[in-house]
Amino acid sequence: MSAAAGQEIQADFEAACLTVRLSAITANYRTYRRMTGPAAVAAVVKGDAYGLGAARVAPALAAAGCDSFFVARLEEGVALRKTVPQARIFVMDGADPDSVPALLRFSLTPVLNSLAQIAAWSAAARVGRAPLDAVLHIDTGMNRLGLTGEELATLAGEQAKRLAGLNPVLVMSHLACADEPENKMNAAQLSRFRQALAMLPTAPASLAASHGAMLGVDYHFDLVRPGVALYGANPQKPEGKADTAPSLMQTAAILTAKVLQVRRIDLGESVGYAATFRAKRPSMIATVALGYADGIPRTLSNKGAAAIAGVRVPIAGRVSMDLITLDVSDLAEPPHIGADAELLGDTIGLGEVAESAGTNEYEILTRLRRVPRRYEA
Numbered sequence: 001m002s003a004a005a006g007q008e009i010q011a012d013f014e015a016a017c018l019t020v021r022l023s024a025i026t027a028n029y030r031t032y033r034r035m036t037g038p039a040a041v042a043a044v045v046k047g048d049a050y051g052l053g054a055a056r057v058a059p060a061l062a063a064a065g066c067d068s069f070f071v072a073r074l075e076e077g078v079a080l081r082k083t084v085p086q087a088r089i090f091v092m093d094g095a096d097p098d099s100v101p102a103l104l105r106f107s108l109t110p111v112l113n114s115l116a117q118i119a120a121w122s123a124a125a126r127v128g129r130a131p132l133d134a135v136l137h138i139d140t141g142m143n144r145l146g147l148t149g150e151e152l153a154t155l156a157g158e159q160a161k162r163l164a165g166l167n168p169v170l171v172m173s174h175l176a177c178a179d180e181p182e183n184k185m186n187a188a189q190l191s192r193f194r195q196a197l198a199m200l201p202t203a204p205a206s207l208a209a210s211h212g213a214m215l216g217v218d219y220h221f222d223l224v225r226p227g228v229a230l231y232g233a234n235p236q237k238p239e240g241k242a243d244t245a246p247s248l249m250q251t252a253a254i255l256t257a258k259v260l261q262v263r264r265i266d267l268g269e270s271v272g273y274a275a276t277f278r279a280k281r282p283s284m285i286a287t288v289a290l291g292y293a294d295g296i297p298r299t300l301s302n303k304g305a306a307a308i309a310g311v312r313v314p315i316a317g318r319v320s321m322d323l324i325t326l327d328v329s330d331l332a333e334p335p336h337i338g339a340d341a342e343l344l345g346d347t348i349g350l351g352e353v354a355e356s357a358g359t360n361e362y363e364i365l366t367r368l369r370r371v372p373r374r375y376e377a
């Protein structure tokens with residue numbers, strides 16, 4: 001059997017499906033434009049657009065007017081160049097001597113995170129005898145990536161030499177606690193960022209990602225760079241806490257799985273590995289074709305929920321590698337074999353799934369790797 005025939009057979013029977021609503025992603029992008037204008041909005045599409053597929057998501061965003069994209073890895077930038085040939089692509093890992101040839105070849109702009117990266121990119125500019133665009137990343141307190149205070153002072157003192165051949169198109173930093181509006185670290189980082197800007201050549205500035213943009217106009221500068229909110233996360237929901245406001249974002253990812261079997265069990269019977277669910281009444285159990293190999297966290301065992309025809313039903317027992325068991329006893333009628341159960345979508349929200357699983361929306365989305373994706377315009 002040819003590989004192509006195998007793919008056809010798979011497409012005919014989709015046990016589970018991740019539906020990506022491109023129109024919701026572009027609507028969320030436009031919402032950011034409205035909320036943060038006149039600042040520009042770049043889209044963060046690292047991690048394969050947070051698991052939703054950068055090859056489809058980025059062109060849709062470009063068609064909606066997005067001309068700048070951020071990725072983490074060099075390889076992500078190289079792949080993205082084919083899908084958005086005209087856009088500015090920023091690579092957050094930056095430039096080291098080994099990545100310079102590919103950065104140049106694919107017209108990728110590195111986010112320079114250290115004096116060493118600045119030196120590598122400046123050297124490339126001297127070799128090519130043409131100015132090269134660059135982003136300067138200042139660490140204002142996250143202590144993860146970016147120029148340290150000491151490096152910033154050195155750079156500021158030796159600008160002409162260190163930035164020779166470079167055209168700084170953006171100075172950026174990143175907030176550590178932007179999902180907590182009351183956290184004092186936000187204002188402290190804002191103040192350090194302003195100090196850094198005053199020390200450097202004038203260039204457009206960017207501080208806020210999805211949550212930071214909700215902290216107010218002071219945080220917008222010239223460019224905001226949302227990621228997770230474009231894909232449907234509520235940017236006003238602090239991690240580990242309940243929603244504080246109804247989400248302004250549209251649901252972009254819908255995960256469904258088919259019911260494979262339905263069975264009646266007696267009071268006292270158990271369900272799944274380690275028999276962690278025990279029926280407190282005669283129960284109906286539906287088994288659906290999705291599991292932790294698809295990226296559903298095992299921590300949803302006996303905790304999470306699904307929805308069948310819009311009605312919520314709890315997960316009963318352990319999440320297995322390829323299967324989840326649902327307690328459908330409260331449905332008016334047991335589901336048909338082949339019925340769709342929603343594990344993530346309009347009824348079972350992304351924030352709720354993240355909370356139940358004990359993680360964040362980013363991890364939920366980026367884990368969904370085995371599930372075939374379907375794109376809705």
Ligand SMILES: *Cc1c(COP(=O)(O)O)cnc(C)c1O
Nearest residue numbers: 044174209210211225226227228
């Ligand atoms: C991931 C990332 C973003 C996007 O963050 P969201 O919280 O998904 O909006 C923006 N800037 C940097 C530096 C990042 O690493």
